[in-house]
Amino acid sequence: MAEQKNSIIWNMTRKCNFRCEYCYFPHDNTPVTETLPVDKIKDFLDNTGRVWSVRMTGGEPFIYPGFVDYCVELSKTQIIGVDTNLSVSSKVKEFAERVDPARVENLYVALHIEERERVKGVDAFIRNAQLLLEKGFAVIVNYVVHPLLEDRFHKDSDFFASHGITITPRPFRGEYEGRRYPEAYGDRAQAIFANHPEQGKKIAFNFFGVPCTAGQTLLRLEPDGTVFRCPGDKTILGNVMDTVDMADGPELCRKKRCPCRGLDHVILTPTQDALVEGVQYAVVGDSKSSGEALGQALEASPGHPCAENNLGVIAWRQGNKAAAAEHFKAALDARPERIVYEENLKGVQSGSSDFDPEICLDVNPILPNK
Numbered sequence: 001m002a003e004q005k006n007s008i009i010w011n012m013t014r015k016c017n018f019r020c021e022y023c024y025f026p027h028d029n030t031p032v033t034e035t036l037p038v039d040k041i042k043d044f045l046d047n048t049g050r051v052w053s054v055r056m057t058g059g060e061p062f063i064y065p066g067f068v069d070y071c072v073e074l075s076k077t078q079i080i081g082v083d084t085n086l087s088v089s090s091k092v093k094e095f096a097e098r099v100d101p102a103r104v105e106n107l108y109v110a111l112h113i114e115e116r117e118r119v120k121g122v123d124a125f126i127r128n129a130q131l132l133l134e135k136g137f138a139v140i141v142n143y144v145v146h147p148l149l150e151d152r153f154h155k156d157s158d159f160f161a162s163h164g165i166t167i168t169p170r171p172f173r174g175e176y177e178g179r180r181y182p183e184a185y186g187d188r189a190q191a192i193f194a195n196h197p198e199q200g201k202k203i204a205f206n207f208f209g210v211p212c213t214a215g216q217t218l219l220r221l222e223p224d225g226t227v228f229r230c231p232g233d234k235t236i237l238g239n240v241m242d243t244v245d246m247a248d249g250p251e252l253c254r255k256k257r258c259p260c261r262g263l264d265h266v267i268l269t270p271t272q273d274a275l276v277e278g279v280q281y282a283v284v285g286d287s288k289s290s291g292e293a294l295g296q297a298l299e300a301s302p303g304h305p306c307a308e309n310n311l312g313v314i315a316w317r318q319g320n321k322a323a324a325a326e327h328f329k330a331a332l333d334a335r336p337e338r339i340v341y342e343e344n345l346k347g348v349q350s351g352s353s354d355f356d357p358e359i360c361l362d363v364n365p366i367l368p369n370k
């Protein structure tokens with residue numbers, strides 16, 4: 001079973017001072033006016049009698065009025081973490097001066113290189129990151145490797161390394177030119193993520209029907225104080241301004257896509273564990289480890305359609321077309337209604353060298369009836 005720490009993801013605001021091309025929020029850079037009293041959040045968390053990892057995210061948290069005051073207050077009893085573009089230099093300086101690094105899990109900093117260049121913010125970014133690192137904060141600078149940025153990733157990585165800043169490649173999640181990422185990196189993933197196998201964990205799996213402690217050990221807090229079960233399941237548990245009824249234990253996942261954090265809270269069988277591991281390796285281009293893990297999943301649950309399909313993807317990447325076709329056919333026989341298996345089989349039979357089969361992210365063991 002995965003480690004089950006207590007995490008609350010506080011979506012502070014959807015506003016942001018950046019305008020990244022691939023951002024899925026509306027670009028709204030007007031002042032943040034909707035705020036929550038920090039004592040309500042703190043009381044709610046403290047009264048659970050547990051220590052929470054409070055992930056402050058957005059939009060851009062540093063534009064939230066009194067942001068550093070919130071950090072100081074919450075970190076007195078809880079551990080905080082911040083997702084930020086690290087561009088609001090005056091607030092970053094105040095944060096570095098007033099917040100205890102020991103109470104901060106990490107600052108997860110998105111580089112967004114093209115937008116940062118557009119706003120002429122590269123030098124300020126380097127100064128801000130260096131300041132936080134000097135103060136002892138854990139700073140993880142991530143670089144979303146959008147397919148359009150693949151060609152410049154390594155050069156950018158070297159540039160920031162020369163300023164003492166390590167860049168972590170982060171898979172792009174979404175569609176580009178009709179293909180779903182990160183699965184569509186295929187073999188190219190090896191060159192990008194070879195030293196970052198942990199990035200495979202960013203996959204949005206389908207955990208439908210799998211027991212999960214979200215609602216008890218994982219929560220999502222909205223800008224108005226509403227508390228959802230998790231980032232994927234917007235079942236309302238209450239509001240920090242009033243009351244919140246958390247789950248008593250695991251409940252089955254009701255969503256077909258787990259956008260983040262679910263892995264720390266789902267309760268997986270050994271087959272599901274191996275399946276997840278196999279996909280994680282596949283996404284970062286480690287076909288050998290992926291094949292081994294998927295093979296274990298298939299051994300534990302013979303005929304598992306998702307394991308068959310994904311072994312087909314690996315066989316295809318390794319140049320074994322016959323084995324790929326066999327695996328896709330076995331997946332389709334087990335679950336004829338699943339279009340992806342049919343398309344993968346058709347693709348491999350077409351013999352096209354451009355064909356890039358799709359990985360299956362279904363974790364629930366939907367086994368054949370026969």
Ligand code: SF4
Pocket residue numbers: 016017018019020022023024025058059060085110112
């Ligand atoms: S920094 Fe983040 S929230 Fe802001 S525009 Fe870019 S992707 Fe969106």
Ligand code: SF4
Pocket residue numbers: 207212213214218229230231232233252253254255257258259260261262263265266
């Ligand atoms: S598996 Fe993911 S989407 Fe499903 S309940 Fe758990 S955290 Fe939420």
